[in-house]
Amino acid sequence: MRRRAFLALGLASTASTASTAAAAGLTGCASDGGGEGQSEDTNQVEVFSWWAGPGEKEGLDAMVADFEKKNPGIAFTNAAVAGGSGTNARAILAERLKNNDPPDSYQAHAGRELQGDVKAGKVEDLTFLYDREGWKDKLPTGLLDAITLAGKIYSVPVNIHRANLVWYSPKVLAKAGLAGPPRTWSELLSQAATLKAKKITAVSIGPAWTQKHLLESVLLGELGPDKYNGLWTAKTDWTGADVVAAIGVFGKVLAVSDLESAAGDWQPALDKVISGAAAYNIMGDWADAYLGRSKKLMFKADYEVATSPGSSGIYDFLSDSFALPKGAPHRAAAEKWLIECGSVDGQDAFNPQKGSVPARTDIDKSKYTGYLAKALADWQSASTTVVGSLTHGVVANTAWNAAIDTALAAFVRDRDATTFASAVAAGRTL
């Protein structure tokens, strides 16, 4: 089931090439990894990510601590640039890569986002590392597909996040007289009227990327997984009546959100759910790290989670991975960092703090408790349908994502679903 669902993402063709190449003994060896600007300097490593804020940095810190324990001779430079979903970081990284000033390793989402960097020749082939470390059979096939192009593997995934979740406070729902979170978007809209009477905003929201995250959840819930997948493979017509209607529902959800006073980032948007100013926030499971680890709230008593309306049984996945840019100044140390990212110890240090489940399949399950125990069970369940995230790099490349951002900003102003759908369809690039 997982394999079938992953296949629907349209990312799979390359992996079969990978297996064929491996079977034929054609995969790279260590010497393939030598990059331009390679240096013998092994005593430091600069790692670029966007995990600087609360709920983000705890996971990175935990993995860095394990890295430093295993590599006492290497000084770790944390080049994280704050800002949810890497909006700020990616712009700075692009500038650095353009100026031939790469970090030693950088965070990139598995899927079309990473594959764009591969096509642009920015990153090194890491197949040799997979062969050397024996990683190929330690990752789900669909995930391997998402980091593979033309038979070569280009990054090391550390985790699996789930995007299609609604976060709420059981206390706030009880105060509003609501029995539970909405199971459909139309139920959310009817709950919004009840909430409004109690002066509670139905949905809290943050900057543009969180609006896109909400859009993706509404599309998934309204269209179902097959049509949602088809949006990214041109099998579903963006300008069709069902998609335009789903975009209309998104407009109605925006209308019951606090868009006018939107939070500066995802953490303050979640704060509104805890304070009772808002009932719901649609966010990925990094929210569990923020609420449970950073704010030390109690799962179930202080905060709760459900699949976003209409998406029960679906895992809208994304994966944070680390790549090796060409010309990394401290390449040998960067390799050590990538080995940390790909290791059981690294992933079991990182993920319980990050609110994600490990990319590897052979990890220590006992480390995943509270929300994460359910996430891991759902991720590993054969009956779960896996789809890929738009906002977090899986299903659309960077150029298409940018076109969607522009169209979305216009839609948020004018609420014209037909124009939005046409702009998104026209912005598609392969």
Ligand code: GAL
């Ligand atoms: C995602 C990223 C997550 C988390 C989130 C909020 O794009 O994959 O790990 O950091 O943004 O910043």
